[in-house]
Amino acid sequence: MLVSYGGQGVVLLPDGERKPCKFRRKIGRPFCGDQVLVGRADDASLVVNSILPRKNKFVRADERQRLHIIAANLDQVLIVVAARPLPSRDLMERYLLAVHSLGIEPLIVLNKTDLEVAADETAAGAKVLAHMPDYEALGYTVIRTSCKTKPGITGLQSVLKDRTSILVGQSGVGKSSLINQLLPDLHIQTGALSTATGKGTHTTTSTILYQFTGGGHLIDSPGVWEYGIWKLDNNELAAGFIEFNPWLGRCRFNNCVHATEPDCAIKQAVTEGHIRDWRYQSYLRLLAQNS
Numbered sequence: 001m002l003v004s005y006g007g008q009g010v011v012l013l014p015d016g017e018r019k020p021c022k023f024r025r026k027i028g029r030p031f032c033g034d035q036v037l038v039g040r041a042d043d044a045s046l047v048v049n050s051i052l053p054r055k056n057k058f059v060r061a062d063e064r065q066r067l068h069i070i071a072a073n074l075d076q077v078l079i080v081v082a083a084r085p086l087p088s089r090d091l092m093e094r095y096l097l098a099v100h101s102l103g104i105e106p107l108i109v110l111n112k113t114d115l116e117v118a119a120d121e122t123a124a125g126a127k128v129l130a131h132m133p134d135y136e137a138l139g140y141t142v143i144r145t146s147c148k149t150k151p152g153i154t155g156l157q158s159v160l161k162d163r164t165s166i167l168v169g170q171s172g173v174g175k176s177s178l179i180n181q182l183l184p185d186l187h188i189q190t191g192a193l194s195t196a197t198g199k200g201t202h203t204t205t206s207t208i209l210y211q212f213t214g215g216g217h218l219i220d221s222p223g224v225w226e227y228g229i230w231k232l233d234n235n236e237l238a239a240g241f242i243e244f245n246p247w248l249g250r251c252r253f254n255n256c257v258h259a260t261e262p263d264c265a266i267k268q269a270v271t272e273g274h275i276r277d278w279r280y281q282s283y284l285r286l287l288a289q290n291s
């Protein structure tokens with residue numbers, strides 16, 4: 001599925017054609033990124049007869065903390081941050097936790113590398129950028145890009161190849177600009193979608209799957225996670241701090257939340273320098289918001 005509206009959408013057929021299709025209500029709703037089997041209705045139009053099993057589901061939360069599926073079958077989520085607007089404190093940790101809890105791989109994109117971090121910017125946001133080497137040490141891939149001078153775009157292209165990816169991040173960090181750089185035929189693809197739906201596709205509001213000519217897909221979902229993610233429970237929290245992993249289950253209390261408890265293996269690992277203190281402090285702040 002390239003796009004999915006209420007009762008209909010656009011499918012990409014094996015021959016590369018984009019065709020409008022309707023959904024049979026009883027099969028449930030297919031989402032962008034879903035693999036589907038289509039057939040012909042009585043009037044010869046296309047109908048989705050079944051949705052193939054999903055590898056994963058990418059979700060967002062609404063104001064009331066209800067989760068909504070926006071895409072399926074992703075390989076990776078690209079978390080985009082920049083020197084302008086600077087990320088708020090713990091935003092990167094929230095994004096990383098959310099991606100981990102969905103069972104999808106996160107990649108970090110530091111865009112606008114042509115900009116200097118202004119001296120008057122808040123210390124917390126600037127620190128997020130300064131922590132990039134730490135994220136790399138944790139095993140996360142960090143790709144540095146600039147839409148103005150173009151370094152890094154080719155590096156980004158290579159990690160996107162043959163995979164299905166989505167861009168998330170605050171408004172203004174350069175997601176649309178990156179999509180423009182990455183998809184030279186963007187207007188051709190949106191044009192073909194408009195033809196298929198018979199109306200303008202709303203690139204500003206719809207979740208759309210684009211194709212790379214060399215293989216791979218990029219999903220654009222405007223506004224996704226711009227204002228934050230959903231609340232995670234304490235277990236998801238500790239599990240999402242990947243470097244905590246070797247120490248989990250070694251605390252004196254098996255319901256230890258690694259805050260004020262005695263004989264806590266996580267705190268011990270922080271003291272011994274196995275876990276970075278700034279990550280632990282971020283964990284404690286997120287934990288405090290759960291209670």
Ligand SMILES: Nc1nc2c(ncn2[C@@H]2O[C@H](COP(=O)(O)OP(=O)(O)O)[C@@H](O)[C@H]2O)c(=O)[nH]1
Nearest residue numbers: 111112146147148170171172173174175176177
């Ligand atoms: N200096 C600089 N500006 C950029 C870069 N990428 C995007 N911008 C600018 O940042 C602004 C927001 O970009 P946009 O792509 O709309 O961000 P989005 O809200 O994440 O989609 C625009 O004025 C872009 O021209 C970059 O790499 N360097």
Ligand SMILES: [Mg+2]
Nearest residue numbers: 175176177222
């Ligand atoms: Mg945008």
Ligand SMILES: [Zn+2]
Nearest residue numbers: 251256258264
């Ligand atoms: Zn503990």
